[in-house]
Amino acid sequence: EDQVTQSPEALRLQEGESSSLNCSYTVSGLRGLFWYRQDPGKGPEFLFTLYSAGEEKEKERLKATLTKKESFLHITAPKPEDSATYLCAPSTGTASKLTFGTGTRLQVTL
Amino acid sequence: DAGITQSPRHKVTETGTPVTLRCHQTENHRYMYWYRQDPGHGLRLIHYSYGVKDTDKGEVSDGYSVSRSKTEDFLLTLESATSSQTSVYFCAIRPSQGRGLFETQYFGPGTRLLVL
Numbered sequence: 001e002d003q004v005t006q007s008p009e010a011l012r013l014q015e016g017e018s019s020s021l022n023c024s025y026t027v028s029g030l031r032g033l034f035w036y037r038q039d040p041g042k043g044p045e046f047l048f049t050l051y052s053a054g055e056e057k058e059k060e061r062l063k064a065t066l067t068k069k070e071s072f073l074h075i076t077a078p079k080p081e082d083s084a085t086y087l088c089a090p091s092t093g094t095a096s097k098l099t100f101g102t103g104t105r106l107q108v109t110l
Numbered sequence: 111d112a113g114i115t116q117s118p119r120h121k122v123t124e125t126g127t128p129v130t131l132r133c134h135q136t137e138n139h140r141y142m143y144w145y146r147q148d149p150g151h152g153l154r155l156i157h158y159s160y161g162v163k164d165t166d167k168g169e170v171s172d173g174y175s176v177s178r179s180k181t182e183d184f185l186l187t188l189e190s191a192t193s194s195q196t197s198v199y200f201c202a203i204r205p206s207q208g209r210g211l212f213e214t215q216y217f218g219p220g221t222r223l224l225v226l
Binding site for chain 1: 141145150151152153154155158160166168200204213214215216217218219220
């Protein structure tokens with residue numbers, strides 16, 4: 001059975017305080033690892049796709065990395081507008097089915 | 111904006127009532143998905159479609175049926191709603207070409223369903 005665990009469940013940072021979010025996964029036949037951001041009351045918003053171990057992608061203050069069993073979302077010098085829930089989801093099968101973790105709820109304060 | 115709309119956005123219904131949620135896309139993408147999101151469970155796949163009249167079950171399909179008679183519409187039906195189906199329902203689409211080998215799913219705004 002595919003399993004995805006995200007940690008921590010919640011994280012509170014001060015503006016400018018960098019940190020990392022973890023996504024550990026056990027799946028058969030990984031095709032890609034997706035990161036999404038979700039704001040309250042809205043649908044998930046796509047951030048990154050990583051396809052192979054060692055790959056890294058960056059977008060503004062966010063950088064995602066991938067190993068064979070984990071992915072990390074590094075947040076550098078966060079701002080209050082980075083506050084959201086961050087979801088990771090490995091993709092498997094020809095239909096690209098996603099298995100989501102429960103997310104990390106990030107709050108960035110001034 | 112991935113051109114996805116969901117209707118209704120909010121619905122309150124009673125146990126035992128049939129409910130249909132609609133997902134509409136404007137870009138003729140082949141793949142469409144229905145998920146539900148509940149506290150402590152994350153997003154879970156209910157059903158998905160890979161073309162008109164082509165559908166398959168996901169992880170939590172019991173109590174749900176789907177139909178896709180047109181490319182642009184994917185309907186999710188709760189034949190007899192139960193309180194355990196109170197949730198937020200998200201539709202997603204996946205472009206069928208371009209963007210490399212493993213395409214991304216783009217999500218709609220969601221439908222909040224309360225079953226009393």
